[in-house]
Amino acid sequence: MNSSEASQFLLNLYHSAVDAVSAKKCLPHFLPNPPAKGRTVVIGAGKGAAAMAKVVEAHWQGELSGLVVTRYGHGADCKKIEVVEAAHPVPDEAGRQAAARILQLVQGLTEDDLVLCLISGGGSALLALPAEGITLEQKQAINKALLKSGAAISEMNCVRKHLSAIKGGRLALACAPARVVTLLISDVPGDDANVIASGPTLPDASTCAQALAILRKYQIAVPSNIEQHLSSGKGETPKPDDARFGGHQHHIIATAQEALEAAAQAARNAGITPYILSDNIEGEARDVGMVHGAIAKQIAKHGQPFARPCVLISGGETTVTVRGSGRGGRNAEFLLSLAVTLEGQPSIYAIACDTDGIDGSEDNAGALLRPDSIDRAEQLGLRARSLLDNNDGYGFFSALNDLVVSGPTRTNVNDFRAILIL
Incomplete structure (x- = not known):
């Protein structure tokens, strides 16, 4: 040779x-049945979100609508699901607006409705909605510092969850009382579903104290409002024993x-x-x-x-x-x-x-x-x-x-x- x-x-x-981990090969097998009476709303975020949405459209039996956000240049030609492009790895205003729209989209659903959430790597930066009292500029600065620090993806996403209004399971709670099915393409070592894209629809076992310890470990200075947000526990995420996650499902559809x-x-x-x-x-x-x-x-x-x-x-x-x-x-x-x-x-x-x-x-x-x-x-x-x-x-x-x-x-x-x- x-x-x-x-x-x-x-x-x-x-x-x-x-090719082996493309949405077209991996996703169709995991699609749930359409709801008997209610609506199907598709939401999602990540570098593969638009491709995943296109596969859903091609295989779905019944009506659907929704919105996914992906990285600039990673879009797909979807007919029923809106695709928004935003910045990665440092979030921008387009990502913040898309995250806010996704939260709004799942308001007022009923127990007859289905939310199909499509998550892939990159979703954490793309789904950027800071917690109350935290600015997008502050999250951008912390994100940049984490990216340069050598922090592992699990550490970065622990911090992101506790500074967010949508990650760490909060998006799933916003969908209540609708049933949520999350399909994930894993970009994290160990394939921990809670870490992928900072787990917007999954409960979170990590804590504000751990997020604060990570920032200190890598000597990342943060403004006083963020220090207070974490040290007070105000940024705590919903935990695995939270009954509101009952009936929800998630499936990792593609792995390393x-x-x-x-x-x-x-x-x-x-x-x-x-x-x-x-x-x-x-x-x-x-x-x-x-x-x-x-x-x-x-x-x-x-x-x-x-x-x-x-x-x-x-x-x-x-x-x-x-x-x-x-x-x-x-x-x-x-x-x-x-x-x-x-x-x-x-x-x-x-x-x-x-x-x-x-x-x-x-x-x-x-x-x-x-x-x-x-x-x-x-x-x-x-x-x-x-x-x-x-x-x-x-x-x-x-x-x-x-x-x-x-x-x-x-x-x-x-x-x-x-x-x-x-």
């Missing part, structure tokens, strides 16, 4: 992974594990033995890159723990603590760290991409790494380690013309990584 064939093999694995298994099957079909390391990898992207690199070198040099040729596949959600001024999401950072660790080791190729098609806030899904990437960069005057120190993975792979640009995939089960050892 030459360099071009190896790169195409890795791209095929990525596309197989993404399903994406990894699809990629593994694609590898087998191509005659390469796959090994799924984990669907649940977290931690600093550069540290994860170092560990993956060490394993790949052990295989290449010693045939341990696996014989080559093989491909190592993993998922999850890494983080980046931003210290430099470069460009680049967590997948580019992972790959650049992997490149530094491999030091041009022959016959090792890799891909790392976000399954939503956007690596952080850039315009690429991720990038490809080849054995000669370091050498080619040095010929351009680029030092990989220096760019890594500056968090500039995007700059490194852009200069090599090795960015993977897929455009929005309209699904999201987070990171996809594959390392091919020939």
Whole structure:
């Protein structure tokens, strides 16, 4: 397998992974029956929300209406369900207005009505309705600080829930007495439904005290009104023992594990033995890159723990603590760290991409790494380690013309990584 064939093999694995967790494949099986007498109202938020809404329209038997909010550029051509686009990962006014409209839309429903809630990754930023006494600007500032801090997604969403008027189960309570069925595409390690998009329709076991501790852990200063909101318990969320959630249902319809298994099957079909390391990898992207690199070198040099040729596949959600001024999401950072660790080791190729098609806030899904990437960069005057120190993975792979640009995939089960050892 030459360099071009190896790169195409890795791209095929990525596309197989993404296709396996698309709404059109995963959602129809989970649709509930229409209500016997009442209305069906569809609401939702996330990078996959519009695609999910379009699938609902295509398969629903009966009348429906509703509103979903998705990221700019991630819309879909729906006929009955309104699609609004807003900002991600930092919320904007469009997202705030959409969240307020969704809350208004579920007012006055009856026990005969059904609310179908479509949730996917990104919904937390898109469904931005600050709690009373908190401004959108304050939430934006805290969101930006959390994104740069290296906080895990579960930690970020714990804070978001307790500063919100709609997350952490509050949206479900607003739907009462209607029945709520929530369909979720999981973008969180461990597939905890309460964490996905900050769980707008699910009860929440986390507390204001935990949210405040997270802010202090990452040394994020907050205004006095937010400090008071959390320390007083005013921002507390409805808990799992709340009877008002009785009769509601939720189903996780797509996960990272399903994406990894699809990629593994694609590898087998191509005659390469796959090994799924984990669907649940977290931690600093550069540290994860170092560990993956060490394993790949052990295989290449010693045939341990696996014989080559093989491909190592993993998922999850890494983080980046931003210290430099470069460009680049967590997948580019992972790959650049992997490149530094491999030091041009022959016959090792890799891909790392976000399954939503956007690596952080850039315009690429991720990038490809080849054995000669370091050498080619040095010929351009680029030092990989220096760019890594500056968090500039995007700059490194852009200069090599090795960015993977897929455009929005309209699904999201987070990171996809594959390392091919020939």
